[in-house]
Amino acid sequence: MVILSKPAIEQFSYIRNKQAAAALFPPLIPIVDLSKPDSKHQIIKACEEFGFFKVINHGVPMELISRLESEATEFFSLPLCEKEKTGQPKPYGYGNKRIGSNGDVGWVEYLLLTTNQDPNLATENPESFRVALNKYMAAVKKMACEILEMVADGLNIQPRNALSKLMMDEQSDSVFRLNHYPPCLDVLQSLNGNVIGFGEHTDPQIISVLRSNNTSGLQISLRDGSWISVPPDQYSFFINVGDSLQVMTNGRFKSVKHRVMANSVKSRLSMIYFCGPPLSEKIAPLPCLMKGDQQSLYKEFTWFEYKRSAYTSRLADNRLMHFEKIAAS
Numbered sequence: 558m559v560i561l562s563k564p565a566i567e568q569f570s571y572i573r574n575k576q577a578a579a580a581l582f583p584p585l586i587p588i589v590d591l592s593k594p595d596s597k598h599q600i601i602k603a604c605e606e607f608g609f610f611k612v613i614n615h616g617v618p619m620e621l622i623s624r625l626e627s628e629a630t631e632f633f634s635l636p637l638c639e640k641e642k643t644g645q646p647k648p649y650g651y652g653n654k655r656i657g658s659n660g661d662v663g664w665v666e667y668l669l670l671t672t673n674q675d676p677n678l679a680t681e682n683p684e685s686f687r688v689a690l691n692k693y694m695a696a697v698k699k700m701a702c703e704i705l706e707m708v709a710d711g712l713n714i715q716p717r718n719a720l721s722k723l724m725m726d727e728q729s730d731s732v733f734r735l736n737h738y739p740p741c742l743d744v745l746q747s748l749n750g751n752v753i754g755f756g757e758h759t760d761p762q763i764i765s766v767l768r769s770n771n772t773s774g775l776q777i778s779l780r781d782g783s784w785i786s787v788p789p790d791q792y793s794f795f796i797n798v799g800d801s802l803q804v805m806t807n808g809r810f811k812s813v814k815h816r817v818m819a820n821s822v823k824s825r826l827s828m829i830y831f832c833g834p835p836l837s838e839k840i841a842p843l844p845c846l847m848k849g850d851q852q853s854l855y856k857e858f859t860w861f862e863y864k865r866s867a868y869t870s871r872l873a874d875n876r877l878m879h880f881e882k883i884a885a886s
């Protein structure tokens with residue numbers, strides 16, 4: 558039998574109390590008001606602490622959001638055979654339950670599109686869907702550009718468009734995704750426990766801009782490995798730091814691990830703009846962020862090389878691992 562000394566017992570109860578307190582009062586997700594003059598500092602703090610934040614007063618007209626939401630709802634309510642006319646996601650197209658091509662599955666159906674080609678929407682009346690998509694994407698791209706300029710400002714990176722120009726480039730490899738999580742029946746919940754809508758992962762790109770309807774499900778992982786639920790807010794956007802921004806800041810920002818749990822009664826609809834660089838772009842820590850003799854944590858690679866490797870990975874894999882420098886002992 559192990560006999561614990563009094564300080565050890567106190568230590569245990571301290572840890573238990575701390576865990577209980579954290580479960581009762583999880584940290585609040587940072588909210589950045591883009592209309593406030595100090596928003597760039599709040600963005601930097603949120604990217605360092607969470608790799609995630611919510612944006613209000615974002616300037617994207619609600620009308621564009623609602624219009625795309627109703628077009629997407631109409632699309633997902635079509636019979637399966639109609640939706641499948643869009644083509645399988647290789648990688649772009651309509652997908653159902655299978656995510657990527659390496660065996661990941663989730664309680665989700667989706668449309669995955671590249672932002673620099675007109676989408677092949679093989680529906681009865683694709684035109685109004687296409688117009689809604691293009692208007693929404695243009696407005697969200699503008700907001701994402703402003704956010705990346707604030708990041709550059711906040712980190713004293715010059716020029717101010719050093720990050721935003723990557724996603725504004727004509728050749729930018731950005732992606733747009735509509736996810737629909739149907740309500741998962743109670744019977745499935747009771748058989749499987751929590752049903753995963755979209756398994757844990759980090760996003761590969763620079764930042765991702767997410768908007769959802771008012772159904773919960775999104776969770777983020779904190780630095781201590783615990784998961785917290787993100788209360789849904791249909792009027793706001795949520796920003797994820799992606800792997801590319803982690804590398805460009807040499808690990809000062811960390812890409813946020815996130816996942817979606819299916820809801821047993823309400824369906825969730827989300828729309829995500831993944832801001833990617835051109836395929837030929839070299840992804841490396843920005844020299845102006847390297848202080849003194851600070852070394853790069855990563856080997857140099859292009860976005861094409863990262864993507865080639867990412868497409869052989871499973872959702873939950875650490876995709877940056879292949880590009881990390883082994884620390885000299």
Ligand SMILES: C=C1C[C@]23C[C@@]1(O)CC[C@H]2[C@@]12CC[C@H](O)[C@@](C)(C(=O)O1)[C@H]2[C@@H]3C(=O)O
Nearest residue numbers: 648656657661760761867868869870871872
């Ligand atoms: C399992 C996979 C799906 C994914 C490509 C990958 O091989 C690994 C990264 C996955 C991910 C996660 C974020 C985005 O939803 C996504 C479009 C992306 O860029 O990387 C997906 C990919 C996908 O669904 O094709």
Ligand SMILES: O=C(O)CCC(=O)C(=O)O
Nearest residue numbers: 734736755775817827829
């Ligand atoms: O649908 C969501 O809310 C998040 C999905 C997601 O993380 C993704 O598509 O990469």
Ligand SMILES: [Fe+2]
Nearest residue numbers: 758759760815
């Ligand atoms: Fe994601």
